[in-house]
Amino acid sequence: MAKRHVTTTVNGEPREFLCEVDQTLLDALRDELGLTGSKEGCGSGDCGACSVMLDGRLVCSCLALAVEAEGREVETIEGMADGDRLHPLQRTFLEEAALQCGICTPGFLVAAKALLDRDPDPSETEIRYWLAGNLCRCTGYDKIVRAVQKAAVEMRAEA
Amino acid sequence: MSDSASGFKWVGTRPVRPDGLDKVTGRANFGADFTMPGMLVGRILRSPHAHARVAGIDASAALAVPGVKAVVTAEDFPEIPDGDLMVGEGPMNFRDLSCNVMARGKVLYDGHPVAAVAATSRAAAEEALDRIRVDYEVLPHVVDVLEAMEPGAPLLHENLFTEGVDPKPDRPSNVASRVEFSLGDVEAGFAEADVVVEGEYTTEAVHQGYIEPHAAVASVGEDGHCTVWCSSQGQFMVRAYCAKLLGVENSRIRVIPSEIGGGFGGKTTIYVEPVALALSRKAGRPVKIVMDRDEVFRATGPTSSTHVKVRIGATKDGRITAGDTELRYQAGAFSGSPVQLGCMTAFAPYHLDHVRAVGYDVVVNRPKCAAYRAPGAPMAAFGVESALDELAGKLGMDPLELRLANAAREGTKAAYGPRFRQIGYVETVEAALAHEHYRAALGPNQGRGVASGFWFNIGGQSSAAVHVNEDGTAVVVDPNPDIGGSRASMAIMAAEVLGIDYDRVRPIVPDTSSIPYSDMTGGSRVTFAVGMAVVEAAKQVVEELRSRAAKVWDVDVDGVVWENGEARPASSNVGEFEPLSLAALAEGSAKTGGPISGQATINARGAGPGFGTHVCDVEVDPDTGRVTVLRYTAVQDVGRAIHPSYVEGQLQGGAAQGIGWALNEEYVYSEAGTLENPGFLDYRVPVASDLPMIDTVLVEVPNPRHPYGVRGVGEVPIIPPLAAVANAIRHACGTRMNHLPASPPRLLAALDAAKLPEAAD
Amino acid sequence: MARVVLPNELARELAGGQKELEVEAENFRQLLKALDRRFPGMGDRLRDGVAVAIDGEIFQEPFLESIGEDSEVFFLPQIEAG
Ligand code: FES
Numbered sequence A: 001m002a003k004r005h006v007t008t009t010v011n012g013e014p015r016e017f018l019c020e021v022d023q024t025l026l027d028a029l030r031d032e033l034g035l036t037g038s039k040e041g042c043g044s045g046d047c048g049a050c051s052v053m054l055d056g057r058l059v060c061s062c063l064a065l066a067v068e069a070e071g072r073e074v075e076t077i078e079g080m081a082d083g084d085r086l087h088p089l090q091r092t093f094l095e096e097a098a099l100q101c102g103i104c105t106p107g108f109l110v111a112a113k114a115l116l117d118r119d120p121d122p123s124e125t126e127i128r129y130w131l132a133g134n135l136c137r138c139t140g141y142d143k144i145v146r147a148v149q150k151a152a153v154e155m156r157a158e159a
Numbered sequence B: 001m002s003d004s005a006s007g008f009k010w011v012g013t014r015p016v017r018p019d020g021l022d023k024v025t026g027r028a029n030f031g032a033d034f035t036m037p038g039m040l041v042g043r044i045l046r047s048p049h050a051h052a053r054v055a056g057i058d059a060s061a062a063l064a065v066p067g068v069k070a071v072v073t074a075e076d077f078p079e080i081p082d083g084d085l086m087v088g089e090g091p092m093n094f095r096d097l098s099c100n101v102m103a104r105g106k107v108l109y110d111g112h113p114v115a116a117v118a119a120t121s122r123a124a125a126e127e128a129l130d131r132i133r134v135d136y137e138v139l140p141h142v143v144d145v146l147e148a149m150e151p152g153a154p155l156l157h158e159n160l161f162t163e164g165v166d167p168k169p170d171r172p173s174n175v176a177s178r179v180e181f182s183l184g185d186v187e188a189g190f191a192e193a194d195v196v197v198e199g200e201y202t203t204e205a206v207h208q209g210y211i212e213p214h215a216a217v218a219s220v221g222e223d224g225h226c227t228v229w230c231s232s233q234g235q236f237m238v239r240a241y242c243a244k245l246l247g248v249e250n251s252r253i254r255v256i257p258s259e260i261g262g263g264f265g266g267k268t269t270i271y272v273e274p275v276a277l278a279l280s281r282k283a284g285r286p287v288k289i290v291m292d293r294d295e296v297f298r299a300t301g302p303t304s305s306t307h308v309k310v311r312i313g314a315t316k317d318g319r320i321t322a323g324d325t326e327l328r329y330q331a332g333a334f335s336g337s338p339v340q341l342g343c344m345t346a347f348a349p350y351h352l353d354h355v356r357a358v359g360y361d362v363v364v365n366r367p368k369c370a371a372y373r374a375p376g377a378p379m380a381a382f383g384v385e386s387a388l389d390e391l392a393g394k395l396g397m398d399p400l401e402l403r404l405a406n407a408a409r410e411g412t413k414a415a416y417g418p419r420f421r422q423i424g425y426v427e428t429v430e431a432a433l434a435h436e437h438y439r440a441a442l443g444p445n446q447g448r449g450v451a452s453g454f455w456f457n458i459g460g461q462s463s464a465a466v467h468v469n470e471d472g473t474a475v476v477v478d479p480n481p482d483i484g485g486s487r488a489s490m491a492i493m494a495a496e497v498l499g500i501d502y503d504r505v506r507p508i509v510p511d512t513s514s515i516p517y518s519d520m521t522g523g524s525r526v527t528f529a530v531g532m533a534v535v536e537a538a539k540q541v542v543e544e545l546r547s548r549a550a551k552v553w554d555v556d557v558d559g560v561v562w563e564n565g566e567a568r569p570a571s572s573n574v575g576e577f578e579p580l581s582l583a584a585l586a587e588g589s590a591k592t593g594g595p596i597s598g599q600a601t602i603n604a605r606g607a608g609p610g611f612g613t614h615v616c617d618v619e620v621d622p623d624t625g626r627v628t629v630l631r632y633t634a635v636q637d638v639g640r641a642i643h644p645s646y647v648e649g650q651l652q653g654g655a656a657q658g659i660g661w662a663l664n665e666e667y668v669y670s671e672a673g674t675l676e677n678p679g680f681l682d683y684r685v686p687v688a689s690d691l692p693m694i695d696t697v698l699v700e701v702p703n704p705r706h707p708y709g710v711r712g713v714g715e716v717p718i719i720p721p722l723a724a725v726a727n728a729i730r731h732a733c734g735t736r737m738n739h740l741p742a743s744p745p746r747l748l749a750a751l752d753a754a755k756l757p758e759a760a761d
Numbered sequence C: 001m002a003r004v005v006l007p008n009e010l011a012r013e014l015a016g017g018q019k020e021l022e023v024e025a026e027n028f029r030q031l032l033k034a035l036d037r038r039f040p041g042m043g044d045r046l047r048d049g050v051a052v053a054i055d056g057e058i059f060q061e062p063f064l065e066s067i068g069e070d071s072e073v074f075f076l077p078q079i080e081a082g
């Protein structure tokens, strides 16, 4: 089958790629654009390791088709830091040791940023439910939740 | 937070890990992230049957698919004779390993590989898999450990005769071995008892559940030299195992470790690596294989499902007089369940004069089990620690006081034989007793449970190097994949010895050609054993720095001391010299003898055993059977925490895995013996909203055999939760869950069964 | 003389059921030789794949570890890594 040509915006930059019609957005990001920060933990929407923003909505990129990116804006973990300035969440994840192996980290960061962008002051319960679509097998979530709480406090203080 | 009381500058602090930045920006390369030019996609064909004879494989139609470059089956691997070989860390049956990686003659479980394809695209590879014709003669199967032990059970291996029984059996069975550990005379012990509790406990198979599926890229050159990039718990293990399976010399294979996205024991063996190598060898191009999640569940490392019988006797005042247990562990399709370790750990936290543990290692038609955190211990502890809770109830004693009264201490003969040296079990129970959590009020339908756990911890062969850079920084070459922040611990220890800032030390994880052999990342050994090698290598650097300063000052080396990262005259008698910093000595090293570096290779001895005690509060919803964990505290003797955050993280992560094992996770098999839940939707690991914060208490009883007192910490925390949760459920609703997981349907059924007599009244 | 405790199976197979014995040895290698003299074949069976605890300290690959006058020596299976 002929490949499709997709024109899209990734982390604020115009990008083009060729993909199969049934190729997932995750595979296109990783294999066509070399953006391997988004991870595949399951391929079925259950682990959140592939979380990206598509037109401002948090999605599992393993469940989106690459062709759906046509004309839309994709944000991935690679675009989260502002140049060499880490996003507060990236910093608090490091300070709070919210990662052990780190495979889940990109997905958690993208999802947590989506939460704080819409709710700057979530409760612990809200954080836990928002992040319930992201699996971490290493940390037991304690330090992840604390890192999100700490980033929220810092971001409110800066705002 | 500098630990000034301890006199250390870096040990005990919480700096940002050196590899952290790459991991929060998506730059870190994990197993699936590596690519090579001309790389092919490898896919594996797996058995849809639980048990079948493979009468033939016809791959001709697959090879005709455009883009397909190679197909391999068991024919492409040398046939290895049966029997254990010593490679790397211990005995390994390479015939079994080979037959597990690619089935030979028979498939033994749903998901067992039968063939593999390399093609220019995934689509072509998938199409080729569809066209491989495998002629299966389906055989009766067995997946339950007790059924597999029955005399008439379907037989997996015609040549498997139970070891460890007298006389030797003349017929094969599914029982690979019987093991026994005993001290004293259990029946005499029970004769002394005023109270005896007895129970049978069952656990289901669970998976390590690392989020990163197995992945490897292999490239075999025309000259036979091979390179493998992969995610594992040990690049040297991958090298040695692949070499055996492919019939090549170790040195022909170079293994480059990627970052590892979780392992928990499940990546202490190989699956896709030798297959990628065999495909690459045949196709003449690099081949990448990445497992899908369902392949991970169907064909890699779950742990055993188990059946454990426990009997404990005690006097009225709470002294345990005897402990007796019988453990039946399912090993999957090939022998080697961790039942021995279950036997050895079951009663290890306690001082018992009369104790016996008998274990059976049983094969069934399930994937070959792999190590999972404290292999074998959680299931044994589930039985013993549940029974102790019953005993405390019968005696009217506080369950922690009961444990304290019988606790193993220095000099106690462990239930598996030897005497303990310095251990901190008592301290963990005392800390749990003193914790505010233990006295907090509980509401209706809420209950509190406690349980303890023990793990040996190991040392082992380890290497490390410390190189001083020209700019006065240092590189630590740490040969063990960093699975949970170990680079930070290595940098801390090196900085402490060298007396320079943590930020000036950069650890790297090298390939198999860049540093001598090191055992795997596992068994809670890395910070202890590899840490010792790092300390040793850093000390060599300090010696060298002293001798360089002695040359600069033209004094005897004994006249030079190393303090705070500087060479200083040992006394004013030596002379008046300005201190020489590491940076200054590095800069001038050309004149004093060239680059400065140290390398250590050791076989680390003296790993200190670890003990933990957990307290868990739950609420049971009597209408749905749902259990909510309200509060959780994990107390553990950690020796000394080098980087306390990552030590706490081990306790929290292990506790969460144990809670999952207790409440939700289980392998579910169909009548046909196929796995019904090979995905995270139906195999439910705990998510953030399932758990509370997990409090940790780090008890520090330093291990005198480590320069900084380290004990391994990673294994212990998964041992107590099974019983801690089950005991909490018992106290919340009066029902003892002898069968885990206590998932809502199973608990609801138990609650209903408990209600029946009432209804009859 | 060191007090040595054999694995159950080996005691049954090669030592006529005797599990505990006294052996004169200064290190692990000497101990294996002494056991082998007493129970032919036992040395080979204990050389590889077993761990040993000498006075409570576990050695995964024992070889020349020293054994004291009244040491306690236990043979154990090797501990698997998790
Ligand atoms: S890979 Fe997309 S949710 Fe798991």
Ligand code: FES
Pocket: A098, A099, A100, A101, A102, A103, A104, A105, A135, A136, A137, A138, A139, B211, B261, B262
């Ligand atoms: S840090 Fe390993 S899965 Fe989250």
